[in-house]
Amino acid sequence: MKWSLKLGRIAGIKILVHWTFVILLGWIVFSEMQRGSDLFTTLLSLAFVLTIFLCVVLHELGHALTAKRFGVNTKMITLLPIGGVASLERIPENPKQELLIAVAGPAVNVVIALVLWIVLPPLRDIPGEEFFSRITLANFFYLLFFINLILVIFNAIPAFPMDGGRVLRALLAFKLGRVRATQIAANLGQMLAIFFVFIGFFYNPFLILIGIFVFFGAWSENMLVQHLDFLRGHLVREGMMTNFVTLTPTETVRDALSKLLTGSEHDFVVEQDGQVVGTLTRMQLIQAVKEEQVEKPVAEIMTQEVKAFNVQDKLAEAYTELQKTKAPLFPVLDNGRLAGVINSDNINEFILIKSALAH
Template sequence: MRTSWKMGRVLGIDIFIHATFVLLLGWVAITTYLRQRNLHAMAAGVLFTLVIFASVLLHEMGHALTARRFGIKTRDITLLPIGGVARLERMPEKPGQELLVALAGPAVNVAIALGILAVLLASGNPLLLGEPELGGVAPFFSRLLWVNLSLAIFNLIPAFPMDGGRALRALLAYGGDYVQATRIAAKLGKGIALVFGILGLLYNPILAFIALFVWIGASSEAAGVEAKATLHSFPIQAAMRTDVRVLSTENTLETAARFLLSGTQANFPVLSEGGKLVGVLTRTNLVRGLSESGPEATVASAMDRDFAVAHPAEMLDVAVSRLGERTCRSIPIVTDAGIAEGRDVIVGMLTTDDIGELLMVREALARGPGRALAAT
């Protein structure tokens, strides 16, 4: 079952709306009608909710476009009943960049509020805090002004991974260790999540959902940063597979299938006739190619051309970052030995499974025989 629907593409970013958003609109329509017994008021309530989420979308676009300035792409933006989520390919590594990306969203809401304020003042309309019936244009935009200010202020609460929490982590990282800054921000975020949870149970259920999001997000991101720090201490050569068979673009898929069945290697680097690395034939691509084109088709017709490469001396966190940026989930490891001859020398292959195995072995060794036996 699909949980979200694509609504379009804005400035190269896919926009999705979560299925539960429809439930939110239904809830707004029903509660408004039951409270006021007026179809016009019900329609106005639904319209106002949609306009609020247009502001949320602009908020997320602020994050995405600021991240783009630093070379970070946004996979997509999804609108949820509790807000929006912009999925960046990675977080900025420099504290200054992360600070700007984090503050860009609230800054958009402040800009919207100031724009509405300017229009209201120029037109001589009063600045009202709220009109339940939303009667007239001025009360509508007056409420939208206050909503945008509220969104900006709420998102600046230092509850990591909300915007305020990310800004706090960036500020802490300026004068210290990034991992320690994340630990502090995550602990504070989880503490605020507990407060949100209690308030949500007592007064507003939406706060309880936000509390859950903050708690899970803080725990997940803190674990991710810890893992990245661990990976940064290991070179790629510590985890890569060195017993690697290499295919040629002119090899048939039948040949590749024999290699697959005769060993443990599932992904094969592919070289051109001149010895240049031009692709990776994954097990998935091989099976698809056999099904669609038959065993006599060439490897070149089925290989994945969107792949990354790495050097064995680079650190594992670099490899993980590159894996996340490509469709191919396997990285050929290339040395500089063949540069003079204009060819690539493949010395290994690396996947996330290889990295996971290295970490498991290191953890077992760190526990020691006594602790390892106790764990079983």
């Protein structure tokens, strides 16, 4: 995710924190200053929030490590002011596997709460409002216990793509199939998202952010599953472009700019006698112009490590890879030689045409 700071790695998974996290910490400091808190109380509040997000990281690791058991890797875990996001390479289509991955995160919070329940001395009285209104050394871990319970309850809400929504999708998929289950779970998630936004205007602005995240997350997941269903059974050969412009390694940046301006291509495959040697994007060209490198051969600025698909590969796999990597295009090979180019726009047009023909 853009504008994220890398904190390190756990079990080979990058842990990132988004820059907007600073806004949350700043808001906490501002709130404590408004209340007249001293430095120690302010630092304790910050430590409490950071401890909560440590629990969030463990929650996301629960998803990631369970997914790894099913052969699904996780690229990164990103911390946002509204929680954490584990970027799994894919969601298993097997409903049992998705169910286990979805419940693994909240299960971690249950374990944390259980450990705190066992270790902490029992409270003598039922906590009052004052107990929850200010963080002290005396109530720090008790509040952490309650927060982990809240995380379990909150994630149980069937608002797709949250954990509860994924559990619902997995359970529905046992009987209805993945596509129909996704539609139901996504529609329910979007209705709950609208409710979150409405309530957020009156009570807590964070609910608005959560509602927006849930709404568009549900929409994009639903679209992705429907698109993959349309692509099932089709090969890359059917969705690739065969009328495209290429560059040779010896052509200059100026030559590439000319082809960019006179044609419809934004990104190019660089090939030599039918062999792919690299790719060149519009952004790379613009950067070369800014650095006054218009006479340089494209071989010096192109991306040399290129993933390519074969004409016999599954079109759904190419679409998934394009969505995952955000690559502008992939070359398509036939017996090792360049036969076509594939990108997200062309696959989306393929889906649009197939959908129209189906009706």
